[in-house]
Amino acid sequence: MSTKLFWKDTPPRGKLLRPQDVVERTGLSRSQIYQMIAEERFPPFVKLSTRASALPETWLDRFIELQAERSMNSL
Template sequence: MTNPTPKITLLRLDDVKNQTGLGRSIIYKMIGEGQFPSPVKITSKSVAWPSNEVDEWITSKINDRNLLH
């Protein structure tokens, strides 16, 4: 039996802030530095982040912490 593919959703900025604990300014600073996933344009004036990319970023931070201990 194969594992079902996790559903990917698009997260708006408030959702990303809630999931990561980061503020708007630091999120955009980290994007500029290549340290956080870039958003995708969903309309001419709106962006969102693929949930799987945010989840992978969170997992990488946990893994980095575990390597230090």
């Protein structure tokens, strides 16, 4: 599977995580996350309303899995 746009092959299931939840779970800053989204290296937030966005938990889980795989492959 290509790592580019990896979330397209991952069903959006589980909890919907608000941006602060994503920051806490990844340890990345909000600005890092949005930069990575712009570079298509992080799944985008889903717009829930005009003022609310969230990330499907399965998309974040897949991102974390890919990062772990990359780390293990670089050893």
